[in-house]
Amino acid sequence: MMNNFESLLNGFASAITPVNIAFGLLGTLLGTLVGVLPGIGPALAIALLLPITFTVSPASALIMFAAIYYGAMYGGSTTSILLNTPGESGSVMTAVEGNQMARRGRAGAALATAAIGSFIAGTIATLILALAAPSVATLAIEIGSADYVALMLLAFTTVGSLLGSSQLRGFVALTLGLVFGLIGADLQTGLTRLTFGNGSASDGLETVTVIVAIFAIGEALYIASRFKNSGWSVIPIQGKALMSKSDWRRSWKPWLRGTAIGFPLGVIPAGGSEIPTFMSYSLEKKLSKNKDEWGKGAIEGVAGPEAANNSNAAGALVPLLALGLPTTATAAVILVAFQSYQIQAGPLLFTTNPELIWALIASLFIGNTLLLILNLPLVRVWVKLLKIPRPYLFAGIVCFALLGAYALNGNIFDLQVAVVIGVIGFLFRRFGLPITPLILGLILGPNIELQFRRTLQISAGDYGALFATPLTKVLYLTMIIVLLAPAIYRLITRSKLRVKK
Amino acid sequence: MKNEVKSEFAFASSLLLISLLVLWDTNRAEDPAITVSVSPKIFPYIVGCFLLLLSLALMIQILRGKIATPEGEVEGAPILRSDFRSFAMVIGSIIAFVLLVQRAGFVISTALTFFGITLAFGVTSKLKSLGIALAFSLIVYESFTRFLNVDLPAGWLSFL
Numbered sequence: 070m071m072n073n074f075e076s077l078l079n080g081f082a083s084a085i086t087p088v089n090i091a092f093g094l095l096g097t098l099l100g101t102l103v104g105v106l107p108g109i110g111p112a113l114a115i116a117l118l119l120p121i122t123f124t125v126s127p128a129s130a131l132i133m134f135a136a137i138y139y140g141a142m143y144g145g146s147t148t149s150i151l152l153n154t155p156g157e158s159g160s161v162m163t164a165v166e167g168n169q170m171a172r173r174g175r176a177g178a179a180l181a182t183a184a185i186g187s188f189i190a191g192t193i194a195t196l197i198l199a200l201a202a203p204s205v206a207t208l209a210i211e212i213g214s215a216d217y218v219a220l221m222l223l224a225f226t227t228v229g230s231l232l233g234s235s236q237l238r239g240f241v242a243l244t245l246g247l248v249f250g251l252i253g254a255d256l257q258t259g260l261t262r263l264t265f266g267n268g269s270a271s272d273g274l275e276t277v278t279v280i281v282a283i284f285a286i287g288e289a290l291y292i293a294s295r296f297k298n299s300g301w302s303v304i305p306i307q308g309k310a311l312m313s314k315s316d317w318r319r320s321w322k323p324w325l326r327g328t329a330i331g332f333p334l335g336v337i338p339a340g341g342s343e344i345p346t347f348m349s350y351s352l353e354k355k356l357s358k359n360k361d362e363w364g365k366g367a368i369e370g371v372a373g374p375e376a377a378n379n380s381n382a383a384g385a386l387v388p389l390l391a392l393g394l395p396t397t398a399t400a401a402v403i404l405v406a407f408q409s410y411q412i413q414a415g416p417l418l419f420t421t422n423p424e425l426i427w428a429l430i431a432s433l434f435i436g437n438t439l440l441l442i443l444n445l446p447l448v449r450v451w452v453k454l455l456k457i458p459r460p461y462l463f464a465g466i467v468c469f470a471l472l473g474a475y476a477l478n479g480n481i482f483d484l485q486v487a488v489v490i491g492v493i494g495f496l497f498r499r500f501g502l503p504i505t506p507l508i509l510g511l512i513l514g515p516n517i518e519l520q521f522r523r524t525l526q527i528s529a530g531d532y533g534a535l536f537a538t539p540l541t542k543v544l545y546l547t548m549i550i551v552l553l554a555p556a557i558y559r560l561i562t563r564s565k566l567r568v569k570k
Numbered sequence: 571m572k573n574e575v576k577s578e579f580a581f582a583s584s585l586l587l588i589s590l591l592v593l594w595d596t597n598r599a600e601d602p603a604i605t606v607s608v609s610p611k612i613f614p615y616i617v618g619c620f621l622l623l624l625s626l627a628l629m630i631q632i633l634r635g636k637i638a639t640p641e642g643e644v645e646g647a648p649i650l651r652s653d654f655r656s657f658a659m660v661i662g663s664i665i666a667f668v669l670l671v672q673r674a675g676f677v678i679s680t681a682l683t684f685f686g687i688t689l690a691f692g693v694t695s696k697l698k699s700l701g702i703a704l705a706f707s708l709i710v711y712e713s714f715t716r717f718l719n720v721d722l723p724a725g726w727l728s729f730l
Contacts, residue, residue, distance in 0.1 A: 260611075485668060
């Protein structure tokens with residue numbers, strides 16, 4: 070077996086073909102575009118592009134999707150700095166100090182520290198990914214079906230607990246996703262579930278339709294009914310997107326600390342980039358010497374969270390590639406792309422499809438570099454996109470979503486599903502339910518049922534087999550801790566208050 | 571009860587209904603003829619019961635006054651009222667697409683949907699919007715059918 074470094078070099082060789090570079094470039098542009106525009110994110114963009122998996126080679130398509138994933142984060146930081154409306158959830162913390170910097174005429178420095186920080190974090194984190202993922206995969210080959218059940222349940226628990234306004238709402242979203250995943254004929258026995266006699270429903274709901282509708286149609290309905298009139302005011306950039314010497318001096322440590330926080334929290338399913346970016350922000354604030362600058366545009370508050378955001382995204386690719394376990398909405402859509410090529414993401418990926426996987430990892434380095442080169446000089450072009458009037462922007466998004474839902478199979482049933490799911494997407498936003506758990510439930514639901522049955526088949530119906538291995542015990546214990554953590558935290562703060570009194 | 575509480579309670583009740591539907595459908599289905607060690611009904615039962623419990627818990631929480639913070643709004647701020655006229659226009663435009671796409675064809679239905687949504691978002695110049703809608707749907711149709719080999723219905727314009 071070749072060592073990882075050699076494989077990575079081979080990956081570079083296969084990633085640097087004209088076709089793959091073109092797809093990578095297209096991906097970085099599209100990714101930045103959807104990142105810049107508030108309301109659409111990488112998950113929606115990739116879902117809309119999934120039909121290309123019928124015509125494009127796996128390597129090219131996956132390289133493009135990965136580039137969109139990384140590109141959206143660069144674009145997202147631009148929007149949060151200049152607009153104070155985060156383009157995506159990982160940029161919320163960037164908006165706090167970044168927007169203040171922009172208001173004080175330091176937009177250029179804020180954009181530069183965000184882009185360079187993202188580049189450095191992305192590169193370091195991708196390097197760790199290249200070194201760690203194969204080892205994780207080797208370990209994971211030993212993992213049995215019971216362990217998978219436990220792993221998925223743990224992922225459900227963390228994603229359900231940590232996203233959204235409350236644990237309960239996260240779990241409601243997740244369970245509704247599981248219900249959607251049930252619809253259709255059971256693969257093993259052919260029993261149709263929740264189809265109510267509708268023939269078209271027996272194939273199940275198309276994942277693409279659900280994702281496209283819940284993001285695009287749900288968002289359009291929500292914005293139309295509530296925020297139609299609140300416009301965007303973009304802060305103009307003064308001067309060039311450059312950093313002074315003191316900016317560099319103040320930025321490099323937060324970049325590295327952000328990278329260190331983001332990556333591990335991506336690997337363990339911690340529910341996306343909100344937590345690592347928030348942790349990086351609070352850490353930088355705590356370490357800062359001139360605290361009164363915070364809230365008025367401290368560059369550390371942009372550098373740290375941006376780095377954490379990018380390295381978190383690279384970290385999330387570890388469980389996706391090594392275990393076939395997505396932990397973010399975007400990773401879940403990339404998993405669907407793997408499935409449509411009949412490629413099983415998971416521990417065997419590194420032995421069955423080494424060329425593909427190393428080309429993908431190599432393309433992450435290339436994409437990251439392209440993004441740095443493209444972003445800073447082109448930032449004014451991206452900002453112009455924010456001037457597209459909202460009516461046209463949303464009309465375009467919805468029409469593309471309908472096209473995506475229809476073109477997949479050319480039937481009306483998918484469109485009817487899209488309308489219903491779109492309304493559900495609206496209700497989720499209105500009642501504060503997070504969307505990522507729903508998507509994970511929908512995609513992983515059939516998977517967890519399969520592994521659950523496999524476990525019981527092997528054990529001849531003995532439910533004890535679900536908790537038999539040491540790994541399952543550790544995972545279930547962790548799950549209980551995650552479940553109880555909010556309650557324990559509340560108890561501690563309450564008793565502290567009492568002590569003070 | 572305040573209006574916000576009422577609407578959210580209705581939402582939680584519909585979740586309860588969905589869970590009952592899952593349980594009812596699972597209960598109704600006949601066990602498959604092939605003998606399998608794990609029935610295909612076990613997992614739906616688990617999911618249905620879980621949703622039942624969660625929706626009940628959500629209802630209790632809402633009645634105790636812990637209501638949601640809608641996305642994009644600050645916690646504690648008075649909740650905006652939904653503008654259901656715009657909502658209806660958007661959903662109407664989308665339903666028009668669903669009804670028309672196989673009859674009138676992709677170009678006409680997409681242009682109509684595009685135009686309808688721009689109206690819902692309060693576009694200032696209707697004529698300009700109609701023009702952009704037509705151009706958008708034509709460009710998308712041509713590029714998808716010609717370059718990406720995606721089959722889209724031509725409909726009433728098939729004589730062109």
